[in-house]
Amino acid sequence: MIDPFFTSTGPRRQVAISSLLAAGLLVFSLSGVAIAQQDDEPAEATADMAAEENGDAETTDDQATDAQADELSARLEEREAQLRQAQRELTALRARLPQEEGGDLDLDSAVHSARLTAEAIRSARSELLQAGGSDAALEESIDQLIAELARDQALVARGRGDTLYEVRRGETLAGIAGRYYGNSNRWEEIHEANAHVLRNPDLVWPGLTLVLPR
Numbered sequence: 001m002i003d004p005f006f007t008s009t010g011p012r013r014q015v016a017i018s019s020l021l022a023a024g025l026l027v028f029s030l031s032g033v034a035i036a037q038q039d040d041e042p043a044e045a046t047a048d049m050a051a052e053e054n055g056d057a058e059t060t061d062d063q064a065t066d067a068q069a070d071e072l073s074a075r076l077e078e079r080e081a082q083l084r085q086a087q088r089e090l091t092a093l094r095a096r097l098p099q100e101e102g103g104d105l106d107l108d109s110a111v112h113s114a115r116l117t118a119e120a121i122r123s124a125r126s127e128l129l130q131a132g133g134s135d136a137a138l139e140e141s142i143d144q145l146i147a148e149l150a151r152d153q154a155l156v157a158r159g160r161g162d163t164l165y166e167v168r169r170g171e172t173l174a175g176i177a178g179r180y181y182g183n184s185n186r187w188e189e190i191h192e193a194n195a196h197v198l199r200n201p202d203l204v205w206p207g208l209t210l211v212l213p214r
Helices: 010-095 107-130 136-160 173-181 184-193
Strands: 163-166 209-212
Touching: 107 136, 136 163, 136 209, 173 184, 173 209, 184 209
Parallel strands: none
Antiparallel strands: 163 209
């Protein structure tokens, strides 16, 4: 039997066999690379998905952080607004308290405040007359102003050491002077003490708080 590897054409066969072996090795190597690439593709895809999920998570975290920052900022602005309002109210309260009680009010300021309140009452009464004498909102406003005037006049009386008197329906300065001093001719003293709130001595109204000199 003739060995095909040792025939007269043996060297050429050896070359063919070598080429065949080399080709086989190349195919094997390429197959390994292809398999490795196929193995790497799922891993890369998984890594990409993980990166996307991390990115989404970071975006969500950033959005949550921004929302919390906006909420805190809104709360801070609200607290600052409340503080400013409280400071304004405190300033207004101090302006209505005498100095011996920790306020900033002196006698001149009390007289000025009473004058402004009385002017507001006259203006509101004029509007009420123009409205036909019936307007619930104006009537309520007048009642509040009269109460405020009473507080102003109390501070004036306190600063002067005088007495307060609330006018009743049908009363006049002369009648009040006669009842309080026993002399109706002293009505001018009452008018002078209340000139800051009473322009016309003949125009007094029920609920008006007067300061009566001692």
